[in-house]
Amino acid sequence: MKAYLLGLIGVALLAGTAPSAEMDTMWGESTVKLRAENAERGELFDEGNYAMFIHWGLYSQLANRVDGKTYYGIGEWIMDPKMANIPAEEYKELAGTFDPTDFDAKSIVQLAKDAGMKYIVITAKHHDGFAMYHSKACDFNIVDSTPWKTDPMEELSAACREAGLGFGFYYSHSQDWTFPGGRKGPTVDENGKPATFDDYFTKKCLPQVEELTTQYGPIELIWFDTPGGMKKEYVQQLVDIVRKNQPKALVSGRAGHDLGDYQTLGDMEVPHHNVEGMWESVDTTNDSWAYAWYDQRWKTPKKILHRLISCVGRGGTYMLNIGPTDKGAVPDRAARSLREAGEWIHRYPQVVYGTDASPWQHAMPWGDVTVRGDRMFLTVFDWPDSGQLFLPGLKTEIVSAHLLHDEEAEPISHESVRGWNVFELPSGAPEKLVSVIEVKLASSPEVDPTFGLDPNKGTEILAEFATVDGAKIVKHRWMEKFGEWLCVHPATNWKTGGKAVWEVDVLTPGDYDVRLTYTGEGRLVWGVDVVGGEHIQNQQNASHNYQEFPIGWLHFPAPGRYNVAVSCLEGNIESSRLKSIRLIPLSEYQKPSKRVASTAVK
Missing domain, CATH: 3.20.20.80 (Glycosidases)
Incomplete structure (x- = not known):
């Protein structure tokens, strides 16, 4: 098919982008x-x-x-x-x-x-x-x-x-x-x-x-x-x-x-x-x-x-x-x-046809959500080993929840924990490809779309969801080979003191491993802050393409809402393009089970 400005292809391949x-x-x-x-x-x-x-x-x-x-x-x-x-x-x-x-x-x-x-x-x-x-x-x-x-x-x-x-x-x-x-x-x-x-x-x-x-x-x-x-x-x-x-x-x-x-x-x-x-x-x-x-x-x-x-x-x-x-x-x-x-x-x-978009307006760490009237369908691509699935920000009352499998619907229990809904699941996924939880609500869903840090595996948040100051969100397209297009929306054009800031909801406090996905030139120093709290920074080499780099551990002392800020501090900051931040709870590496009741404030 497919259309490009052929006069710009050479530039796109060398520079990794073409004017959007x-x-x-x-x-x-x-x-x-x-x-x-x-x-x-x-x-x-x-x-x-x-x-x-x-x-x-x-x-x-x-x-x-x-x-x-x-x-x-x-x-x-x-x-x-x-x-x-x-x-x-x-x-x-x-x-x-x-x-x-x-x-x-x-x-x-x-x-x-x-x-x-x-x-x-x-x-x-x-x-x-x-x-x-x-x-x-x-x-x-x-x-x-x-x-x-x-x-x-x-x-x-x-x-x-x-x-x-x-x-x-x-x-x-x-x-x-x-x-x-x-x-x-x-x-x-x-x-x-x-x-x-x-x-x-x-x-x-x-x-x-x-x-x-x-x-x-x-x-x-x-x-x-x-x-x-x-x-x-x-x-x-x-x-x-x-x-x-x-x-x-x-x-x-x-x-x-x-x-x-x-x-x-x-x-x-x-x-x-x-x-x-x-x-x-x-x-x-x-x-x-x-x-x-x-x-x-x-x-x-x-x-x-x-x-x-x-x-x-x-x-x-x-x-x-x-x-x-x-x-x-x-x-x-x-x-x-x-x-x-x-x-x-x-x-x-019912998950695919005649459905409406997710009210969260973004995917979840474990999968995604589609909606039909007062019913939500949670499509679980990454089945949680902990036996608990976490859904942040739902304001509407849940009437019932069922785990679907073929024509069967198994009731599953759930509880509300500080604005999160926690569903108790069997140890194994019922479907090889994607498992489905049907959630019946008291009315059409209303949600707070703030990103929650998933207690099972953490959460990756893209730069396009950040509020930026001293940087700019752009559309970056490039071809891996002729006609194979990829597209991201990184934060770039960094200036000294520039920041990308996300609001996050923390259910499980403690230390989180911070990882940034970016590209750029040479070695770059990145700083990550819990606004009003801990600051960490580290130097890593840049990749020719987007690659995830570890930065360090960041501490959230209690459950609640936090602003997390990322800045490019040193190096060729003008060349850097930040795709995302990932925050992984350190407890993920210990694989605990049923931990919410003992670690979260209800």
């Missing part, structure tokens, strides 16, 4: 809309919360290998100068051998259904310009240019309707690397005359969007991508076509110019704080969106569930990508992970 404002322009990320007022329009998006993305095209045939050389990165960009730099005419010749005889639309739809996904979005045309459907607007398409001579979109749309899943198209509306006038495409036409973007837009883009919105039945959404410098009037014409032909369909935020219906975050970005409005995170089952022969770094079922529930818990939708092979088959390991995660979702659908 320019990235947002390329991706079209700025769109934020409120939830759809019409329940029929966008209902699957708003309530289903989980979808399948499919990146499949001529690039799948190359699978990131050209002339015997492997290019590491996202396969759908293989043409690009930063990858294999394939000339347009040479690339178009690939169509003559593209014969995906293993493609099975019903099998892919069944996989999506088994995975618990509610709709499918597939690449109808990516930046390479090849239409994966029978387009009359350009003969560079899967029916007219390949020996297969089949329109997979007909089969896939029909299979989705039969299975009760929604269906939608990805369409690269600005970039077209093989059609004259498309962004980054040929600058002259077949007659050698100069080609303009208007030529591309009127001859190919506009008629193809007309085709996609009229030839395949009801469409759930049209997923435009990488508007870049595309003028607003062009985007508006495309949106108008969608509105006319598919009035119930959504338009992705990457259409550009705030003309989409919802916000799409950056590639592979799962937020850590709740995001207002209707939004999605787009992610992939390994590192590349399109099939890459070498890429076997698959997400485990637990990782898929963790990222899905993180999105739902922050108020959004998760769209997870698969990259079929050149023959149209889904890699077996990806399918296995999706199905195993889906088995869990089918047992606990």
Whole structure:
């Protein structure tokens, strides 16, 4: 897919970042809309919360290998100068051998259904310009240019309707690397005359969007991508076509110019704080969106569930990508992970579908929370050895609590301890992947979102939740390899005396091991304070990337609320970027059990 400012890629790789404002322009990320007022329009998006993305095209045939050389990165960009730099005419010749005889639309739809996904979005045309459907607007398409001579979109749309899943198209509306006038495409036409973007837009883009919105039945959404410098009037014409032909369909935020219906975050970005409005995170089952022969770094079922529930818990939708092979088959390991995660979702659908975001507005050390009315679902990824699970800050009365397992609901006891709720749990987790506690409340939940220091394993708190003075919270994106984006929000631009401060709630007093995750240049001295109390500081080397470093032990003398402050004191402080602080109770290393009654003030 996927969009970057290519002129900035070298800088991004060297400096570890790219200007976020320019990235947002390329991706079209700025769109934020409120939830759809019409329940029929966008209902699957708003309530289903989980979808399948499919990146499949001529690039799948190359699978990131050209002339015997492997290019590491996202396969759908293989043409690009930063990858294999394939000339347009040479690339178009690939169509003559593209014969995906293993493609099975019903099998892919069944996989999506088994995975618990509610709709499918597939690449109808990516930046390479090849239409994966029978387009009359350009003969560079899967029916007219390949020996297969089949329109997979007909089969896939029909299979989705039969299975009760929604269906939608990805369409690269600005970039077209093989059609004259498309962004980054040929600058002259077949007659050698100069080609303009208007030529591309009127001859190919506009008629193809007309085709996609009229030839395949009801469409759930049209997923435009990488508007870049595309003028607003062009985007508006495309949106108008969608509105006319598919009035119930959504338009992705990457259409550009705030003309989409919802916000799409950056590639592979799962937020850590709740995001207002209707939004999605787009992610992939390994590192590349399109099939890459070498890429076997698959997400485990637990990782898929963790990222899905993180999105739902922050108020959004998760769209997870698969990259079929050149023959149209889904890699077996990806399918296995999706199905195993889906088995869990089918047992606990109330956790994922039609739920609201966590009122805490952030994850918990042990997992996350989703809400439906007066019921909360605590998803426990890290089962506590102590037999107690700690939930801070809940103000609403608990009526009952049950540990769910398949169709059984085992009552569990709980008590309130100084504003914390403590649940008594069995020694072993009932679920291999994620265990679920259903908490029925007297009314809709009200909470104090202050971070509590978990007595079992402590708590990591990200810098983006800090109040800063003499520093700045920024969005920091970088690529591990071409197209594999990571994103954090560190505290940086430190000045002398600058501080990042968090309020924390301490249930179990005593000594806590303090660890900071940061990056920078050279050796840095960090100071950590309990405001009005103990101060510690230490020097550690910086890493080229974010790494956790121990700083020392900090003492909290009694239960209660404290402000904890971090400062970069010495070294190249301007280069330092603080991602998080972690505070671990020293009792964690002793693994005590049932300790709250004896150590906490009730």
